[in-house]
Amino acid sequence: MTITVDGINKRFGQFQALNNVSLNIPEGKLTALLGPSGSGKTTLLRIIAGLESADSGRVAFSGKDVTKLHVRDRNIGFVFQHYALFRHMTVAQNIAFGLESLPRKQRPPKAEIQKRVSELLDMIQLPHRAQRFPAQLSGGQKQRVALARSIATRPKILLLDEPFGALDAKVRKDLRRWLRNLHDEFHFTSIFVTHDQEEALELSDQVVVMSQGNVEQVNEPTELYARPDSRFVFNFLGQVNVLSGEVKHGSLSQGNARVTLPGIQHQGSAQLYLRPHEVRLATVPAEHANLPLRIEAVSLIGSEVRVELRPEGWTSEGSDDIWEVGISHAEFNDQRPTRGDLRYAVPEVGHLFTGKDTQPETVSWAEAKSFPRVRLIN
Amino acid sequence: MSTANQASAVIPQRWPRIGSRSKRVLPGFGLSLGISLLFISLILMLPLTGLVMEVSAMSFDQFWFVITDPRVVASYKVTALAALAASLFNGLFGLLLAWVLVRYEFPGKRLIDAVVDLPFALPTAVAGIVLATLFAENGWYGQWLSKLGIEVAFTPVGIVVAMAFTSLPFVVRTVQPVLEELAPEDEEAAVSLGASDALVFRRVIFPALWPALLTGVALSFTRSLGEFGAVIFIAGNMPYVSEVTSLMIFVRLQEYDYAAASAIASVVLLVSLVMLFAITLWQARYLKRIEGR
Numbered sequence: 315m316t317i318t319v320d321g322i323n324k325r326f327g328q329f330q331a332l333n334n335v336s337l338n339i340p341e342g343k344l345t346a347l348l349g350p351s352g353s354g355k356t357t358l359l360r361i362i363a364g365l366e367s368a369d370s371g372r373v374a375f376s377g378k379d380v381t382k383l384h385v386r387d388r389n390i391g392f393v394f395q396h397y398a399l400f401r402h403m404t405v406a407q408n409i410a411f412g413l414e415s416l417p418r419k420q421r422p423p424k425a426e427i428q429k430r431v432s433e434l435l436d437m438i439q440l441p442h443r444a445q446r447f448p449a450q451l452s453g454g455q456k457q458r459v460a461l462a463r464s465i466a467t468r469p470k471i472l473l474l475d476e477p478f479g480a481l482d483a484k485v486r487k488d489l490r491r492w493l494r495n496l497h498d499e500f501h502f503t504s505i506f507v508t509h510d511q512e513e514a515l516e517l518s519d520q521v522v523v524m525s526q527g528n529v530e531q532v533n534e535p536t537e538l539y540a541r542p543d544s545r546f547v548f549n550f551l552g553q554v555n556v557l558s559g560e561v562k563h564g565s566l567s568q569g570n571a572r573v574t575l576p577g578i579q580h581q582g583s584a585q586l587y588l589r590p591h592e593v594r595l596a597t598v599p600a601e602h603a604n605l606p607l608r609i610e611a612v613s614l615i616g617s618e619v620r621v622e623l624r625p626e627g628w629t630s631e632g633s634d635d636i637w638e639v640g641i642s643h644a645e646f647n648d649q650r651p652t653r654g655d656l657r658y659a660v661p662e663v664g665h666l667f668t669g670k671d672t673q674p675e676t677v678s679w680a681e682a683k684s685f686p687r688v689r690l691i692n
Numbered sequence: 693m694s695t696a697n698q699a700s701a702v703i704p705q706r707w708p709r710i711g712s713r714s715k716r717v718l719p720g721f722g723l724s725l726g727i728s729l730l731f732i733s734l735i736l737m738l739p740l741t742g743l744v745m746e747v748s749a750m751s752f753d754q755f756w757f758v759i760t761d762p763r764v765v766a767s768y769k770v771t772a773l774a775a776l777a778a779s780l781f782n783g784l785f786g787l788l789l790a791w792v793l794v795r796y797e798f799p800g801k802r803l804i805d806a807v808v809d810l811p812f813a814l815p816t817a818v819a820g821i822v823l824a825t826l827f828a829e830n831g832w833y834g835q836w837l838s839k840l841g842i843e844v845a846f847t848p849v850g851i852v853v854a855m856a857f858t859s860l861p862f863v864v865r866t867v868q869p870v871l872e873e874l875a876p877e878d879e880e881a882a883v884s885l886g887a888s889d890a891l892v893f894r895r896v897i898f899p900a901l902w903p904a905l906l907t908g909v910a911l912s913f914t915r916s917l918g919e920f921g922a923v924i925f926i927a928g929n930m931p932y933v934s935e936v937t938s939l940m941i942f943v944r945l946q947e948y949d950y951a952a953a954s955a956i957a958s959v960v961l962l963v964s965l966v967m968l969f970a971i972t973l974w975q976a977r978y979l980k981r982i983e984g985r
Contacts, residue, residue, distance in 0.1 A: 363884060364884075365880050365883075365884065385880075385883050385884050386883050386884070386885075386886045386887065386888070387886075389886075390884060391884070392880070392881065392884040394877045394880070394881060396875070396877065398875060398877035398878050398880070398881040399881075400878060400881075400882075400895075400896055400899075401900070401982060402899040402900060402982050403899075411882065411885055411887070411895070412885035412886060415882070415885055415886045415887040415888070415891055416886060447981070447982045447983070449982060449983045450983075460881075463881075463885070464884070464885070466885075467885065467886065
């Protein structure tokens with residue numbers, strides 16, 4: 315089933331939660347609604363589910379208008395962040411609830427329900443927990459039970475509200491993979507809400523980035539990361555380093571900092587956005603960029619070494635006036651950067667935002683590729 | 693102090709031991725437990741002990757004779773039935789009231805919330821006199837009810853009304869917090885699974901509420917068993933028809949027959965205690981089962 319959202323507005327008192335939101339969710343895809351808290355993503359999900367009603371606008375499933383349809387008649391599966399399991403019912407009773415709630419005519423016979431429940435218990439790998447109560451389960455197990463409960467009646471649409479938000483990192487990762495498999499197996503049209511960009515990029519086929527009740531950008535995860543089309547999306551999807559200054563004669567400068575911008579005609583104020591992996595660190599400035607930085611901290615944990623630096627003689631806007639650059643462990647072993655060292659950032663690819671125009675222009679410096687990462691001049 | 697030492701064995705292990713310099717906010721477990729026990733002894737246990745002493749002065753035959761006196765037995769029936777009716781009524785009405793107070797916003801909500809406690813604040817005798825006046829044949833309510841052929845004042849129905857009035861807060865105040873804690877997601881989950889409103893109430897909301905509701909009704913019942921002030925003014929107090937047990941105790945006291953009064957009181961006390969214990973145990977087991985501890 316495709317889901318169409320058309321011109322949805324929702325206001326809570328003075329707060330505009332959703333501002334004329336329109337969306338198309340393709341059939342059989344896993345879509346992430348991504349945004350910071352207060353961006354309206356949960357409200358949108360609840361409106362699609364029918365748990366909340368919009369002030370104006372339309373929701374349609376496969377072209378059929380369901381705006382006025384009650385949640386119980388929409389035949390959707392809904393998963394809550396805090397599981398919302400019925401605590402006085404056993405795991406098996408919880409899963410059977412949807413089937414037992416069907417009107418008498420559609421309700422399968424008892425034996426059929428039992429069979430279905432045990433199939434679902436096998437699927438979530440908890441057959442031995444059938445007679446337990448929710449309080450006796452771990453968080454991950456609870457969420458799996460909640461998922462099984464929501465799909466017991468075989469809905470075509472699965473909506474998940476921060477499904478992994480209350481779980482710890484390890485369980486979250488397992489459950490993510492498991493959900494992806496489940497989705498691929500059953501071909502739901504799924505939407506899940508998250509504020510975790512990593513989760514959204516890893517799990518989904520399509521990401522809807524939201525902010526302050528507006529849809530900022532809709533795209534596939536890889537495209538979204540490579541081509542964010544607004545400052546907001548850029549900032550929201552991972553760490554970003556910003557140089558804000560004046561462009562004159564194809565060169566952006568501020569204080570001590572200067573970067574040449576090949577192929578840019580713009581004159582006046584502009585911001586250059588650089589991702590941590592688009593920047594190299596060198597001990598001397600490059601031809602095309604002079605960005606002196608002093609090392610604040612070095613973090614070795616992970617597949618990359620993360621270096622935090624503070625601009626020297628200029629300022630960065632955004633996160634605490636800090637730049638973040640990722641270098642390989644091999645580079646780290648060669649250079650041995652330590653706190654207090656001076657380094658120069660050498661950008662390879664950057665994204666220039668000019669004026670109010672929100673679409674960035676991509677700038678790349680071919681010479682950076684050949685610029686030696688380590689130049690020992692002592 | 694040996695009592696304090698014994699009690700310390702009951703404290704869960706994760707708490708620091710009593711003697712050690714603990715990090716808890718309120719120090720002095722020994723002292724505070726001692727004071728608590730002293731007050732429980734003075735205020736609760738001593739009168740009870742007096743009661744038992746008084747009763748134990750009687751032989752069992754005497755005791756049995758007093759508590760099985762036909763007029764007293766009739767009063768047991770009247771009291772128990774009226775208390776049952778009153779507590780069931782409160783169970784229903786109290787649940788409704790708690791529901792309205794928790795789930796809806798309306799002008800005057802806080803006022804109603806405060807008024808619920810009125811039966812606790814009002815002297816029961818005053819309540820009894822007011823109710824008797826209202827329900828008397830020429831009273832505000834009574835004149836209309838009597839046209840319908842319903843007599844309330846000076847009948848067992850009056851007893852039920854008085855008991856229901858004085859014990860209503862128990863139900864409201866026990867159910868209210870549980871209702872407030874009930875997550876709206878549970879209901880939303882049930883509805884998203886296709887359940888009708890009636891089914892949601894029956895299978896999701898009520899099961900979460902009933903332990904509290906049962907406690908409220910039980911408290912209301914035991915309170916009604918012992919109700920005196922409010923009841924005697926409206927009951928009419930006709931032997932075998934509308935005399936409550938607490939009145940029988942009062943009558944014995946008037947006759948300076950303290951032993952007999954104590955004997956009857958011990959029956960009421962025993963019934964109340966057994967019932968409260970039973971419900972507490974049952975509930976603890978139920979909660980233990982679903983909490984898995």
